[in-house]
Amino acid sequence: MKYQPVIGLEVHVQLKTDTKIFCGCSTQFGAEPNSQTCPVCLGLPGALPVLNKKVVEFAIKAGLSTNCSITPRSIFARKNYFYPDLPKGYQISQFEDPICQHGWLDIKVEGQEPKKIGITRIHMEEDAGKLVHGELSGSGDGSGVDLNRACTPLLEVVSEPDLRTSDEAVSYLKQLHGIVTWLGICDGNMEEGSFRCDANVSVMPIGSEKLGTRAEIKNVNSFKFVKQAIEYEIQRQIDLIEDGGTVIQETRLFDPNSGKTRSMRSKEEAHDYRYFPDPDLVPLVINQEWVERSRQELPELPDKRQQRFIDELGLPLYDAEVLNGSRVLADYFEAGVAAHGNAKLVANWVMGEITRALNDSGTSIEFSPVTPSQLAELLKLVDKGTISGKIAKTVFDEMWKSGKTPGAIVEEHGLVQVSDCSAIEGIIDEIMAANAGQVEEFRGGKEKVFGFFVGQVMKASKGKANPSVVNELLINKLKG
Amino acid sequence: MKISVVDVEQVARLARLELTFEEKELFATQMDAILDYVEKLKELNTEGIIPTSHAVPMENAFREDLVMPSIGLAKALANAPGRSDNFFSVPKVIE
Numbered sequence: 001m002k003y004q005p006v007i008g009l010e011v012h013v014q015l016k017t018d019t020k021i022f023c024g025c026s027t028q029f030g031a032e033p034n035s036q037t038c039p040v041c042l043g044l045p046g047a048l049p050v051l052n053k054k055v056v057e058f059a060i061k062a063g064l065s066t067n068c069s070i071t072p073r074s075i076f077a078r079k080n081y082f083y084p085d086l087p088k089g090y091q092i093s094q095f096e097d098p099i100c101q102h103g104w105l106d107i108k109v110e111g112q113e114p115k116k117i118g119i120t121r122i123h124m125e126e127d128a129g130k131l132v133h134g135e136l137s138g139s140g141d142g143s144g145v146d147l148n149r150a151c152t153p154l155l156e157v158v159s160e161p162d163l164r165t166s167d168e169a170v171s172y173l174k175q176l177h178g179i180v181t182w183l184g185i186c187d188g189n190m191e192e193g194s195f196r197c198d199a200n201v202s203v204m205p206i207g208s209e210k211l212g213t214r215a216e217i218k219n220v221n222s223f224k225f226v227k228q229a230i231e232y233e234i235q236r237q238i239d240l241i242e243d244g245g246t247v248i249q250e251t252r253l254f255d256p257n258s259g260k261t262r263s264m265r266s267k268e269e270a271h272d273y274r275y276f277p278d279p280d281l282v283p284l285v286i287n288q289e290w291v292e293r294s295r296q297e298l299p300e301l302p303d304k305r306q307q308r309f310i311d312e313l314g315l316p317l318y319d320a321e322v323l324n325g326s327r328v329l330a331d332y333f334e335a336g337v338a339a340h341g342n343a344k345l346v347a348n349w350v351m352g353e354i355t356r357a358l359n360d361s362g363t364s365i366e367f368s369p370v371t372p373s374q375l376a377e378l379l380k381l382v383d384k385g386t387i388s389g390k391i392a393k394t395v396f397d398e399m400w401k402s403g404k405t406p407g408a409i410v411e412e413h414g415l416v417q418v419s420d421c422s423a424i425e426g427i428i429d430e431i432m433a434a435n436a437g438q439v440e441e442f443r444g445g446k447e448k449v450f451g452f453f454v455g456q457v458m459k460a461s462k463g464k465a466n467p468s469v470v471n472e473l474l475i476n477k478l479k480g
Numbered sequence: 481m482k483i484s485v486v487d488v489e490q491v492a493r494l495a496r497l498e499l500t501f502e503e504k505e506l507f508a509t510q511m512d513a514i515l516d517y518v519e520k521l522k523e524l525n526t527e528g529i530i531p532t533s534h535a536v537p538m539e540n541a542f543r544e545d546l547v548m549p550s551i552g553l554a555k556a557l558a559n560a561p562g563r564s565d566n567f568f569s570v571p572k573v574i575e
Contacts, residue, residue: 017545018545018546018547019545019546019547019548023548024543024546024547024548024549025547025548025550026547026550032553032566033565033566033567034553034556034557034566034567034568035550035552035553035556035566036550037550037551037556038548038550038551039551042556050541050542050543051541051542051543052542052543052544052545053542053543053544053545054544054545056542073530073539075533075534080494082496083573084570084573131573132567133572133573141572142562142564142569142570142571142572143569143570143571143572143573144564144565144567144568144569144570145567145568145569145570146566146567147556147568272494274494277533277534279534279535281541282534282536282538282539282540282541283533283534283539283540284539284540285539285540
């Protein structure tokens with residue numbers, strides 16, 4: 001019997017606000033444990049949570065960018081359960097009427113047609129605190145609770161069970177990750193848990209209408225692990241069924257070391273969260289005007305921008321994809337095009353020299369010492385024939401190191417291209433005299449040695465000779 | 481009776497409450513009475529009425545995203561039943 005895997009994803013997106021969702025405590029990462037807390041996020045009796053407006057604005061942007069409709073009136077609910085990292089004994093979340101509903105994303109998997117993946121809902125909620133184990137002074141073998149993260153704003157994005165393979169799941173996640181980082185609402189750091197994923201996986205016989213029992217794999221924190229975890233889980237369930245067993249509904253944890261998932265005993269108890277509307281938080285009403293205002297503020301999304309680079313700037317698909325790898329990179333490129341005009345030339349430099357220099361120095365594009373307008377200035381020097389394309393790379397390296405303008409560097413180092421025929425002729429004559437043997441070879445029909453002469457002339461001129469003038473003069477002289 | 485002692489035990493367990501048998505019976509009777517009362521509301525026509533989530537007719541209470549001072553470690557941990565370093569200490573949590 002052949003099986004059809006069915007996968008749905010729940011993604012927690014940590015929002016990049018300065019303060020928590022219901023209080024003014026800072027969300028800065030890495031502070032002393034419990035130093036960023038107050039009565040609200042400590043869950044002290046009588047404290048009143050008040051909604052951070054920015055969280056709502058971010059949620060609307062996420063919804064609009066994933067083709068969701070924005071719920072005109074949404075409410076917050078209490079999700080009740082006991083766990084040491086949850087000080088109130090309930091998490092403030094949304095249950096009925098979440099802020100965004102019924103969206104979709106288009107995913108592309110190599111060798112497949114684009115596919116539409118439904119998004120059931122996006123809701124706002126607070127994060128829990130952090131538990132640490134072992135190595136605490138005077139605690140024996142107890143655990144420690146740090147509530148700095150408690151009340152940090154999250155969006156939970158729930159997909160429909162529309163995904164069929166681990167590759168589709170990864171493609172969906174990358175797409176979503178790209179959108180939230182592009183919008184600037186999440187820093188996208190998966191290792192620090194700013195973008196984390198739970199995967200619901202089940203299998204059913206091919207042709208069956210009835211979904212199999214699903215297992216939920218918790219907190220997988222990289223694209224690679226998501227792929228591994230889903231593939232392992234699919235095979236585990238198939239093996240189990242083939243051996244005559246049945247899959248049980250449970251929560252499982254992925255272990256990156258073994259590449260396996262295992263049952264989480266602590267979560268075995270069937271949950272009954274007893275959701276009810278949180279009386280501390282009044283309903284959230286979002287009118288059409290607010291939605292439209294947010295829509296106006298949306299940046300151009302990666303998909304659209306990529307298409308525009310192809311249609312309007314005439315770039316090949318590959319270039320358009322690479323340059324849209326991040327919003328800042330695309331911004332840099334466009335600023336360069338605005339200052340120079342030749343999109344393909346600027347694209348080559350951004351994907352070539354700039355990317356290489358960034359990698360070598362471990363810098364990211366927003367900290368590039370060479371600004372887009374300086375890059376354009378450099379390329380204009382090449383256009384005018386002031387310097388050769390080859391020298392431009394030397395000048396670029398110097399700009400990167402010193403931060404000086406290209407004009408100043410060219411002048412300082414005497415790098416102006418030599419296009420003067422008599423000067424170049426002088427060099428050619430010397431080289432031909434010194435390499436009489438090769439001259440004979442060339443004249444005897446071995447045209448390959450032409451490259452040797454070009455190299456020698458460029459070397460003797462320290463790269464400053466204008467290559468097209470060199471070519472022309474050399475041909476004439478060699479043919480004698 | 482719609483609510484049995486077993487139902488009360490289930491709710492008590494979720495709320496981490498320990499009840500005597502007398503309490504369970506008492507609460508079962510009381511909860512039953514509450515449900516009966518709610519049942520009565522079904523007699524009314526509620527078509528087109530939005531479910532009430534809040535008793536006060538208010539909406540959209542926001543704060544701006546501005547950092548306010550936290551209360552500080554000393555106060556935050558003052559009432560902790562157990563403390564180690566700057567953590568609240570709790571019995572070991574196993575995953």
